[in-house]
Amino acid sequence: MGDLLVLWDVDGTLLDAGGVGGDLYETVFAQLFGCTLEAFAPMAGRTDRAIILQTLEMAGIREPRRYVDHFICGLSAHAQSVRETVAGRGRALPGASAALAALGGPGKFGRVRQSVLTGNVRPLAEVKLAALGLRDRLDLCIGAYGDDHEARTELVHVARRRAAAVHGRLPGDFGGTATVVIGDTPLDIEAALATGARAVGVATGSYPASALAEAGAHVVLQDLTDTGKVMRALLA
Ligand SMILES: [Mg+2]
Known part of the structure; x- marks a missing residue:
């Protein structure tokens, strides 16, 4: 072979x-926009780039594509902080x-x-x-x-x-x-x-x-x- x-x-x-993805989206959204994220785009099988873009559109963010890279940086920066939660809940x-x-x-x-x-x-x-x-x-x-x-x-x-x-x-x-x-x-x-x-x-x-x-x-x-x-x- x-x-x-x-x-x-x-x-x-x-x-x-254990659902940490949603937690992280809420954290990063609050940091970037100073308000609470009310709803997520569907996540299963999709890439974070696609989920972020649609989630920002749903939240009424203008020119959402401008913020996708910032959001990705936020997710990456906070990733280590959910390790214990994943170990416990996942x-x-x-x-x-x-x-x-x-x-x-x-x-x-x-x-x-x-x-x-x-x-x-x-x-x-x-x-x-x-x-x-x-x-x-x-x-x-x-x-x-x-x-x-x-x-x-x-x-x-x-x-x-x-x-x-x-x-x-x-x-x-x-x-x-x-x-x-x-x-x-x-x-x-x-x-x-x-x-x-x-x-x-x-x-x-x-x-x-x-x-x-x-x-x-x-x-x-x-x-x-x-x-x-x-x-x-x-x-x-
Ligand atoms: Mg999957």
């Missing part, structure tokens, strides 16, 4: 962060740690590189994963994050380029199904399919297995509890 790039979604796939999803360990085992499956493809800004992804003991098997330098681009599909290209640069390959070496995207929303599946990657759905977030199958996932798992099944889904 050649190189394989496995890109895990974070929220709803590897972990449940949880690693069943089987996540075992799946990461099985895939990351030395020499087990040829050259498997595993990282994340997430809508979170990188500091927050890192804090969530570390707080719940899931960080160590992941090569976060080759991941793609919610501050890299508004569109999730673009994040697949970002991760391929980073993996190629770090491992001395050409981006094309991770093209097509040499990349596997695993996530809990139809947007994860769409991002995979739009970039020719293999799409694995896992129904532990806010969407049932049927919605992920309908979106076109090559395989849909109910959860990550059967490590053998997860490996077969990712390595097929």
Whole structure:
């Protein structure tokens, strides 16, 4: 087997962060605008860039695009402050740690590189994963994050380029199904399919297995509890 790039979604796939995302949005909004944030844009499967923009529009902020980078800086700056809350209120999803360990085992499956493809800004992804003991098997330098681009599909290209640069390959070496995207929303599946990657759905977030199958996932798992099944889904 050649190189394989496995890109895990974070929220709803590897972990449940206990709702700290919303807390952070409230904190940053209050700091930037001096008032209370009344409503959030939908978050599941979307990038922070997209969520921030729509949330600011909903709050009636004029020229909201001007503030997206400031908001991202705010989220990043406050990420460490939610570590204890994630550790207390959040949880690693069943089987996540075992799946990461099985895939990351030395020499087990040829050259498997595993990282994340997430809508979170990188500091927050890192804090969530570390707080719940899931960080160590992941090569976060080759991941793609919610501050890299508004569109999730673009994040697949970002991760391929980073993996190629770090491992001395050409981006094309991770093209097509040499990349596997695993996530809990139809947007994860769409991002995979739009970039020719293999799409694995896992129904532990806010969407049932049927919605992920309908979106076109090559395989849909109910959860990550059967490590053998997860490996077969990712390595097929
Ligand atoms: Mg998710």
